[in-house]
Amino acid sequence: MVAIALLTLYAGYQILDELQIYSAMSSPVFAGLVSGLVMGDMKAGLMIGASVQLMVLGVGTFGGASKIDANSGTILATAFSVSSGMKPAAAVAAIAVPVASIMIQTDILARFANTFFAHRIDKMVDEYNYKGIERYFLAGALPWALSRMIPVGLALSFGGGFVTNVAHVLNTSWKWLGDGLTTAGAVLPAVGFAILLHYLPVKKHFAYLFLGFTFTMLFTTLFGSVQMLGTAMTEVTKKFTANFNGLSMLAMAFIAFAFAAIAYQQSTALHDSTGGGNGESGSAPKKNTNEEGEITDDEL
The missing domain is CATH 1.10.287 (Helix Hairpins)
Structure with missing residues (x-):
């Protein structure tokens, strides 16, 4: 029960850290470290966290768009991998990736719930109520934290037996599927690198x-x-x-x-x-653009 409580609390904290605190404790590799320490197998946690971290290297979000919750996936994958004896690579493919994808729905729900507090803040701004602005700003953290704490807590509380049975099947009668998931989990970091290279100026450098x-x-x-x-x-x-x-x-x-x-x-x-840093007057240096209109001289 202590492990479930600690991991649930961390699941709520990590999304707040990602949105506001920025202490790097919201990265998958850190989620794997924390989960591994709590579960008593730091090596497995770091292996899962590092694999998921590499997988999402090139994954980002713009504006109000939602993205996969790799941290929650890492927490559950580490917890169930250690408790059920599942291989870390198989846990990445069988647990971390599906959970991270499903958690998009709770992320959207948290965004919807936060509109209430956003409108209340607008009202407080019109009334010059600074205490009210602070109060509703802090209250807006609740939907975000609960959107991670509730599903992670429920999964840890009631999903252990199910995952243990799945791990047993994958290691016995369906070993071929377990080996396939292990291979897929090992390949996923390469997918992250491929996505990252797609956005980097590889042709130029x-x-x-x-x-x-x-x-x-x-x-x-x-x-x-x-x-x-x-x-x-x-x-x-x-x-x-x-x-x-x-x-x-x-x-x-x-x-x-x-x-x-x-x-x-x-x-x-x-x-x-080009005179960009000496304060000289005159026309600004012309920017180099490629055929698609992208500015290329701003890249190192």
Whole structure:
């Protein structure tokens, strides 16, 4: 019961954090971390959270549009994966994705409910009632929080037995389906990358794409071999305790920072050469546009 209460409270908080607080605690990977800590298996939580995070890399929303609730999906997927013994990759495909899609409906319901408080705030503005504005502004958080807390709490309270039975079937008589869901869950992060690449100026900066891919492969292979040597050394002597797991990602981070610094310097130099930063009078530099009318010189 304590775990259900904590996860339900976090489900309500994460949407408020996403809308107003902006502390990064509303990301799927953080939802996986919190859920994993509560359920006692942080590794499974991080695996599910990271997979869902990669899946929604290129997913965004504009204006009042609703998007899938990846955080609630991560919470339920982690909770049921740990409690029922379901593989994390299978939980992503079988639980996280469907739940995230279904939660769009509760998001829409929360938006509808908030119109009441919006109209009350308009009335308070006309009356110059600042206390009333603050009161109804804070009250508007209730529909948002409840839109996540109620479905997550109900699912955690009454869905455990159902998910346990499903996990048992997927691991026994329908193992072929369970293996398929596991494969699908492992592929979903690639979908997120594909969506992200669709919106990035890849054609303009394709050289960086190839360099990044090449460096990643080289460093992964290099430090993978170093890690194997380290594992062998631990068998020879117990005094060897070095950990090389994060070296490849650290190297890539430094390389990415170097490329970002170079691109920033080039952009700054171009901006200064056109007189954009020295306050000189005259006509503004002409913007470069592509065939579709998109401004392209605002990209680093």
